[in-house]
Amino acid sequence: MSKKFDVIALGELLIDFTENGISGQGNPIFEANPGGAPCNVLAMLNKLGKKTSFLGVVGKDQFGTALRGTLEEQGIDTSHLYEDQEVHTTLAFVHTFEDGDRDFAFYRNPGADMMLREEQIDEEYIQSAKAFHYGTLSMTHEGVRKATYKAIDIAKEAGLIISFDPNLRPPLWNSMEEAKAQIAYGLSKCDLLKISEEELEFMTGTKDVKEGAHILLKQYPDIKVMNVTMGKEGSISFHEGKEIFQDPFLQENTIETTGAGDTFGACALNYVLEHGMTGLTEENLQEMLRFANGASSLITTKKGALRVMPEKQEVLDFISEK
Numbered sequence: 530m531s532k533k534f535d536v537i538a539l540g541e542l543l544i545d546f547t548e549n550g551i552s553g554q555g556n557p558i559f560e561a562n563p564g565g566a567p568c569n570v571l572a573m574l575n576k577l578g579k580k581t582s583f584l585g586v587v588g589k590d591q592f593g594t595a596l597r598g599t600l601e602e603q604g605i606d607t608s609h610l611y612e613d614q615e616v617h618t619t620l621a622f623v624h625t626f627e628d629g630d631r632d633f634a635f636y637r638n639p640g641a642d643m644m645l646r647e648e649q650i651d652e653e654y655i656q657s658a659k660a661f662h663y664g665t666l667s668m669t670h671e672g673v674r675k676a677t678y679k680a681i682d683i684a685k686e687a688g689l690i691i692s693f694d695p696n697l698r699p700p701l702w703n704s705m706e707e708a709k710a711q712i713a714y715g716l717s718k719c720d721l722l723k724i725s726e727e728e729l730e731f732m733t734g735t736k737d738v739k740e741g742a743h744i745l746l747k748q749y750p751d752i753k754v755m756n757v758t759m760g761k762e763g764s765i766s767f768h769e770g771k772e773i774f775q776d777p778f779l780q781e782n783t784i785e786t787t788g789a790g791d792t793f794g795a796c797a798l799n800y801v802l803e804h805g806m807t808g809l810t811e812e813n814l815q816e817m818l819r820f821a822n823g824a825s826s827l828i829t830t831k832k833g834a835l836r837v838m839p840e841k842q843e844v845l846d847f848i849s850e851k
Contacts, residue, residue, distance in 0.1 A: 533657040534606065535579040535802055536692075539680050540567035540667045541642035542585050542600070542610070543619035544592050545787065547832055559622065561592070562787075562833030563599040565642070566664050566696045569788045573795030573824065573838045575604045579802065582606035582658070584650075584680065585667075588618035588641040599836065609654055613644040623787060635701055642666065645676040655683040660690035660802060662794075668711040669701050681718050690806060692798050693719035694790065695728045705731075716745065721801055722755045723794035729757055742767050753806045756797050756818070758790055764822055766797075766814045773811055775818035778826035778851055788834020789825040796821035796844075823848035 545564035552558050571581040583605050587593030589612040596618065600607050619640030624632045637643065645667065655661065661684035667677040684691055695712045702708040712732060716722065724745075726738050733741040738757055746752060746767060755767040763777040800817040809817075824844045831837040839847075 532659050533580070534582045535658065536571065536574055536660045536662055536798065537582045537584055537655060537658040537684075538567035538571050538662040539584040539645075539677060540664050541565040541619060541640075542568050542583065542587055542596050543621055543640065543642060544596070545833060546620065546622045547787065548623070548625055549832065560832065561595075563596055563835045564621065564787070564833065565835070566666070566694060566791050567662060568600065568605065569791035569834045569838075570662055570694075570795040570798070571600075571605045572603050572835045573792050574799055576838045577795070577799045577841055579799060580606075582609065582654075584609045584645070584654075586611045586613050586641045586644045588612065588616055589614050590617050592618035592620070593641065603835065609649075609651065611645070611649055613641045616641045616644050619643075633698060633700065635698070637701065639670070643670050643673050645673045647672075647675045647679050650676050650679045650683065652683050655680055655689075656687045658684075658689055660692055660798060662692040662694075662798065663715065664694050664696040665708070665711050665715060666696060666698065666701060668714070669703075674711070678714075685718060690721060690798075690801060691719045692721040692723075692794070692801075694723045694794050695725075695732075696790070697725075697728050697731060716749045716752065718751075719749075720751065720753045720806055721798060722752050723790065723797060724755065724757055725790060726757060726759045726762075738765060739772065742772075754797070754801060754809070756793070756821070758793055758825075760786075764793065764818050766818055768809050768814060769807070771809075771811055771814060773814040773818060775815060775822050778823050778848065780826050780829055786829050787832075788828050788838075791834060792828045792838065793821040793825040796824050819848055820844060823851075
């Protein structure tokens, strides 16, 4: 079957309200940025020339309308972006610390992204892609979890590259045990994994990144490429017994880190789409990490993520200067 899309991503599309100054009355001003990890990934993939589509739900409200418009403006297919008549679009308020790291407060009880249902998962649509990407925000509640499982099963059956980013957000889970169980499910299904060092420690109990990575690789032998992001410490790729480390490109003018991990994940997925999942050399992995680290460093100099992903040439120019 001919492939219509390079990547379909399932999950949350929401508004990130990010701090953007102080008003004349001394109140914080929040900017309504389009966000949601899966769509951030798709936006970067589009910048790299890939055809992408998003599967999820927004509310039938002003934010939902704006988000649909944003995806279309970015070239992301919205044929399977559904609207819920009763539940509003999910909102997240992002508090940014001085070092650019952030804290999230979600308005999602419920939020429209939780309203995706099994019957909205179209088998032919999923099969029309080369890769399928997901996180765990679509596994926090039973209805959307069933839809996610169904989509993953169809994608796996059809031989798509399965890409997973746990994207752990503790406030959204009833318990950390449940979060751990759902991340474990995601790990059991994926070929390509992007995981942060904090998530790795959460799943394995060890702060030692290499030790943690080998615990997961032993537990989930179907993972073909595992990329661990360590923020200011760089990243490591694990593939067929190889371990490749890449220094970060540290920015003096970091504003916030929203979307950095998603940008990295998109670059890694793009590389795998172009070079395959198996037999990657040390040079391949180094090239992949260097580009991904460069792109994710650039996004930290901008507010928001989805609308401001760097162009491919911008990343190449940036890393060639370093």
